[in-house]
Amino acid sequence: KQEVTQIPAALSVPEGENLVLNCSFTDSAIYNLQWFRQDPGKGLTSLLLIQSSQREQTSGRLNASLDKSSGRSTLYIAASQPGDSATYLCAVRPVISSGSARQLTFGSGTQLTVLP
Amino acid sequence: GAGVSQTPSNKVTEKGKYVELRCDPISGHTALYWYRQSLGQGPEFLIYFQGTGAADDSGLPNDRFFAVRPEGSVSTLKIQRTERGDSAVYLCASSSTRLADNEQFFGPGTRLTVL
Numbered sequence: 001k002q003e004v005t006q007i008p009a010a011l012s013v014p015e016g017e018n019l020v021l022n023c024s025f026t027d028s029a030i031y032n033l034q035w036f037r038q039d040p041g042k043g044l045t046s047l048l049l050i051q052s053s054q055r056e057q058t059s060g061r062l063n064a065s066l067d068k069s070s071g072r073s074t075l076y077i078a079a080s081q082p083g084d085s086a087t088y089l090c091a092v093r094p095v096i097s098s099g100s101a102r103q104l105t106f107g108s109g110t111q112l113t114v115l116p
Numbered sequence: 117g118a119g120v121s122q123t124p125s126n127k128v129t130e131k132g133k134y135v136e137l138r139c140d141p142i143s144g145h146t147a148l149y150w151y152r153q154s155l156g157q158g159p160e161f162l163i164y165f166q167g168t169g170a171a172d173d174s175g176l177p178n179d180r181f182f183a184v185r186p187e188g189s190v191s192t193l194k195i196q197r198t199e200r201g202d203s204a205v206y207l208c209a210s211s212s213t214r215l216a217d218n219e220q221f222f223g224p225g226t227r228l229t230v231l
Contacts, residue, residue: 004158034219043120043207043224044159089158093218102211103149103172104220106158 002027004092006107013080014115021075021110023090028068034104035064035075036089044089048075052095080114087111118142120223122208128229129198137193137226141210148191149209149220150183159207165191166213198230 003026013019023033032051036044048057048064050073056065063076073090091104121140129135141148146167151159161175165185173183180198185191195202205227209220 032218036222041227044209044222046219046221049219091158102147102218103161103164103175104151104159106151106160108156108158 002092002094002105004090004105004107006088006090006110008110009108010111010113012113012115015080015082017080017114018076018078019080019112021077021088021090021112023073023075023107025071025073025092025105027094028071029095030068031093031095033064033066033073033093034091035062035073036091038087038089038109040086047088077112080112082114082116084114085112120208120210120221122206122223122226124226125224126227126229128231130231131198131200133198133230135195135198135228137195137206137228139191139193139208139210139223141189141191141208142212142221143189145210145212145221146188147211147213147218147220148185149211150191150193151207151209153205153207153225155204162193162206195228198228200230203228203230 005024034049035047050066061078066073087109089109091106123138148165150162153159164172168188180196183193205225207225209222211218211220
Protein backbone atom coordinates (compact mmCIF):
# COMPACT_ATOMS: atom_id res chain seq x y z
CA LYS A 1 0.00 0.00 0.00
CA GLN A 2 1.34 3.40 -1.00
CA GLU A 3 2.23 5.73 1.87
CA VAL A 4 3.06 9.41 1.44
CA THR A 5 4.90 11.38 4.10
CA GLN A 6 5.48 15.11 4.28
CA ILE A 7 8.07 16.71 6.48
CA PRO A 8 7.93 19.06 8.27
CA ALA A 9 4.30 19.14 9.37
CA ALA A 10 4.57 22.88 9.98
CA LEU A 11 7.04 25.54 8.95
CA SER A 12 7.31 29.23 9.78
CA VAL A 13 9.67 31.51 7.84
CA PRO A 14 10.24 35.25 7.46
CA GLU A 15 9.14 36.92 4.27
CA GLY A 16 11.64 36.76 1.41
CA GLU A 17 13.21 33.47 2.43
CA ASN A 18 13.60 30.59 -0.02
CA LEU A 19 12.24 27.32 1.32
CA VAL A 20 11.89 23.63 0.48
CA LEU A 21 9.01 21.32 1.34
CA ASN A 22 9.62 17.59 1.28
CA CYS A 23 7.47 14.67 0.19
CA SER A 24 8.38 10.98 0.22
CA PHE A 25 6.48 7.94 -1.00
CA THR A 26 7.02 4.24 -0.44
CA ASP A 27 6.06 2.75 -3.82
CA SER A 28 8.01 4.12 -6.79
CA ALA A 29 5.49 2.74 -9.33
CA ILE A 30 3.77 6.07 -9.80
CA TYR A 31 2.15 7.62 -12.86
CA ASN A 32 2.52 11.20 -11.69
CA LEU A 33 2.86 13.42 -8.63
CA GLN A 34 0.91 16.57 -7.88
CA TRP A 35 1.53 19.41 -5.46
CA PHE A 36 -1.54 21.20 -4.13
CA ARG A 37 -2.19 24.26 -2.04
CA GLN A 38 -5.05 24.39 0.46
CA ASP A 39 -6.16 27.56 2.20
CA PRO A 40 -8.08 27.24 5.51
CA GLY A 41 -11.62 26.04 4.92
CA LYS A 42 -11.08 25.79 1.17
CA GLY A 43 -10.61 23.10 -1.45
CA LEU A 44 -7.38 22.10 -3.17
CA THR A 45 -5.67 24.16 -5.84
CA SER A 46 -3.28 22.27 -8.10
CA LEU A 47 0.14 23.93 -8.27
CA LEU A 48 2.31 21.56 -10.28
CA LEU A 49 2.00 18.11 -11.81
CA ILE A 50 5.08 16.05 -12.62
CA GLN A 51 4.84 13.00 -14.84
CA SER A 52 6.88 9.98 -13.78
CA SER A 53 9.22 10.51 -16.75
CA GLN A 54 9.96 14.11 -15.75
CA ARG A 55 12.49 15.40 -13.23
CA GLU A 56 11.03 18.79 -12.49
CA GLN A 57 8.33 21.35 -13.25
CA THR A 58 8.37 25.10 -12.76
CA SER A 59 5.64 27.68 -12.39
CA GLY A 60 6.61 31.21 -11.41
CA ARG A 61 8.35 31.11 -8.03
CA LEU A 62 7.59 27.41 -7.60
CA ASN A 63 9.78 24.53 -8.67
CA ALA A 64 8.94 20.90 -8.01
CA SER A 65 11.40 18.06 -8.48
CA LEU A 66 10.85 14.33 -8.63
CA ASP A 67 13.28 11.49 -7.93
CA LYS A 68 11.10 8.48 -8.54
CA SER A 69 13.73 5.86 -7.79
CA SER A 70 14.34 7.22 -4.30
CA GLY A 71 10.66 8.01 -3.71
CA ARG A 72 11.12 11.73 -3.12
CA SER A 73 9.81 15.05 -4.33
CA THR A 74 10.55 18.58 -3.22
CA LEU A 75 8.66 21.82 -3.70
CA TYR A 76 10.93 24.85 -3.77
CA ILE A 77 9.36 28.26 -3.14
CA ALA A 78 11.54 31.24 -3.97
CA ALA A 79 11.28 34.64 -2.27
CA SER A 80 8.37 33.61 -0.06
CA GLN A 81 5.51 36.04 0.57
CA PRO A 82 2.82 36.20 3.29
CA GLY A 83 0.30 35.24 0.61
CA ASP A 84 2.08 31.90 0.29
CA SER A 85 0.83 30.95 3.76
CA ALA A 86 -1.28 27.81 3.35
CA THR A 87 -1.08 24.03 3.67
CA TYR A 88 0.84 22.32 0.89
CA LEU A 89 -0.09 18.76 0.01
CA CYS A 90 1.63 16.30 -2.27
CA ALA A 91 -0.20 13.39 -3.85
CA VAL A 92 0.86 10.46 -6.02
CA ARG A 93 -1.11 8.54 -8.58
CA PRO A 94 -0.27 4.89 -9.24
CA VAL A 95 0.65 3.48 -12.61
CA ILE A 96 -2.56 2.95 -14.55
CA SER A 97 -2.89 -0.73 -15.32
CA SER A 98 -6.63 -0.96 -15.64
CA GLY A 99 -9.77 1.15 -15.35
CA SER A 100 -9.25 1.49 -11.64
CA ALA A 101 -6.31 2.66 -9.53
CA ARG A 102 -6.56 6.28 -10.66
CA GLN A 103 -7.08 7.75 -7.24
CA LEU A 104 -4.50 9.96 -5.55
CA THR A 105 -2.76 9.07 -2.31
CA PHE A 106 -2.05 12.17 -0.27
CA GLY A 107 0.41 13.15 2.39
CA SER A 108 -0.80 14.97 5.51
CA GLY A 109 0.57 18.27 4.30
CA THR A 110 2.99 20.96 5.46
CA GLN A 111 1.39 24.02 7.04
CA LEU A 112 3.45 27.01 5.90
CA THR A 113 3.36 30.41 7.58
CA VAL A 114 5.28 33.27 6.00
CA LEU A 115 5.73 36.12 8.45
CA PRO A 116 5.70 39.70 7.16
CA GLY B 117 -19.29 25.66 -15.23
CA ALA B 118 -15.73 26.88 -14.85
CA GLY B 119 -14.82 24.48 -12.07
CA VAL B 120 -16.03 21.70 -9.82
CA SER B 121 -18.87 22.80 -7.57
CA GLN B 122 -20.20 21.13 -4.44
CA THR B 123 -23.35 21.68 -2.44
CA PRO B 124 -24.02 22.34 0.33
CA SER B 125 -20.84 24.02 1.51
CA ASN B 126 -21.71 23.15 5.08
CA LYS B 127 -24.02 20.50 6.49
CA VAL B 128 -24.84 19.99 10.15
CA THR B 129 -26.87 16.94 11.05
CA GLU B 130 -27.70 14.78 14.02
CA LYS B 131 -26.37 11.32 14.65
CA GLY B 132 -28.46 8.71 12.89
CA LYS B 133 -29.75 11.01 10.14
CA TYR B 134 -29.36 10.53 6.39
CA VAL B 135 -27.41 13.07 4.30
CA GLU B 136 -26.75 13.66 0.62
CA LEU B 137 -23.81 15.61 -0.74
CA ARG B 138 -23.77 16.80 -4.34
CA CYS B 139 -20.92 17.29 -6.80
CA ASP B 140 -21.05 19.02 -10.20
CA PRO B 141 -17.88 18.16 -12.14
CA ILE B 142 -16.25 20.21 -14.86
CA SER B 143 -18.31 19.90 -18.03
CA GLY B 144 -17.06 17.06 -20.20
CA HIS B 145 -15.00 15.36 -17.51
CA THR B 146 -15.78 11.66 -17.54
CA ALA B 147 -13.89 10.75 -14.36
CA LEU B 148 -15.20 11.79 -10.94
CA TYR B 149 -13.70 11.11 -7.53
CA TRP B 150 -14.87 11.49 -3.93
CA TYR B 151 -12.37 11.98 -1.11
CA ARG B 152 -12.78 12.58 2.62
CA GLN B 153 -10.49 14.85 4.61
CA SER B 154 -10.31 14.78 8.39
CA LEU B 155 -8.81 17.64 10.35
CA GLY B 156 -5.05 17.83 9.96
CA GLN B 157 -4.92 15.02 7.42
CA GLY B 158 -4.67 14.72 3.69
CA PRO B 159 -7.71 13.64 1.68
CA GLU B 160 -8.46 9.92 1.57
CA PHE B 161 -9.99 8.24 -1.45
CA LEU B 162 -13.58 7.00 -1.25
CA ILE B 163 -14.86 6.17 -4.73
CA TYR B 164 -14.07 6.74 -8.40
CA PHE B 165 -16.56 6.92 -11.30
CA GLN B 166 -15.79 6.50 -14.97
CA GLY B 167 -18.95 7.70 -16.69
CA THR B 168 -21.99 6.35 -14.88
CA GLY B 169 -20.33 3.37 -13.25
CA ALA B 170 -18.30 3.11 -10.08
CA ALA B 171 -14.95 1.83 -11.34
CA ASP B 172 -13.44 1.62 -7.86
CA ASP B 173 -15.33 1.90 -4.55
CA SER B 174 -12.64 0.32 -2.41
CA GLY B 175 -12.29 3.45 -0.25
CA LEU B 176 -15.86 3.50 1.05
CA PRO B 177 -15.51 2.78 4.78
CA ASN B 178 -18.68 0.69 5.18
CA ASP B 179 -22.10 0.02 3.69
CA ARG B 180 -23.57 3.21 5.16
CA PHE B 181 -21.79 5.07 2.37
CA PHE B 182 -23.06 4.98 -1.20
CA ALA B 183 -22.58 7.16 -4.27
CA VAL B 184 -24.32 7.45 -7.61
CA ARG B 185 -23.75 9.19 -10.92
CA PRO B 186 -26.82 8.22 -12.95
CA GLU B 187 -26.22 10.37 -16.04
CA GLY B 188 -22.45 10.48 -16.00
CA SER B 189 -22.25 14.07 -14.81
CA VAL B 190 -23.56 15.09 -11.37
CA SER B 191 -22.75 12.73 -8.51
CA THR B 192 -24.38 12.33 -5.11
CA LEU B 193 -22.65 10.86 -2.07
CA LYS B 194 -25.16 9.38 0.34
CA ILE B 195 -24.51 8.57 3.98
CA GLN B 196 -27.04 6.62 6.02
CA ARG B 197 -27.31 6.53 9.81
CA THR B 198 -24.61 9.14 10.22
CA GLU B 199 -22.13 8.82 13.06
CA ARG B 200 -19.99 11.46 14.77
CA GLY B 201 -16.93 9.89 13.17
CA ASP B 202 -18.31 10.78 9.74
CA SER B 203 -17.61 14.45 10.46
CA ALA B 204 -15.09 15.64 7.87
CA VAL B 205 -14.73 17.65 4.69
CA TYR B 206 -15.93 15.70 1.67
CA LEU B 207 -14.09 16.67 -1.50
CA CYS B 208 -15.04 15.93 -5.07
CA ALA B 209 -12.65 16.00 -8.03
CA SER B 210 -12.99 15.45 -11.75
CA SER B 211 -10.61 14.79 -14.60
CA SER B 212 -10.66 14.30 -18.33
CA THR B 213 -9.40 10.88 -19.33
CA ARG B 214 -8.69 12.24 -22.78
CA LEU B 215 -5.72 14.16 -21.45
CA ALA B 216 -2.54 12.22 -20.91
CA ASP B 217 -1.83 13.56 -17.44
CA ASN B 218 -5.38 13.07 -16.09
CA GLU B 219 -4.92 15.99 -13.74
CA GLN B 220 -7.60 16.08 -11.07
CA PHE B 221 -9.42 19.33 -10.32
CA PHE B 222 -11.00 19.70 -6.91
CA GLY B 223 -14.15 21.38 -5.67
CA PRO B 224 -14.34 23.50 -2.50
CA GLY B 225 -15.72 20.61 -0.45
CA THR B 226 -18.67 20.06 1.84
CA ARG B 227 -17.97 20.31 5.55
CA LEU B 228 -20.13 17.72 7.30
CA THR B 229 -20.66 17.96 11.06
CA VAL B 230 -22.51 15.18 12.83
CA LEU B 231 -23.67 16.18 16.30
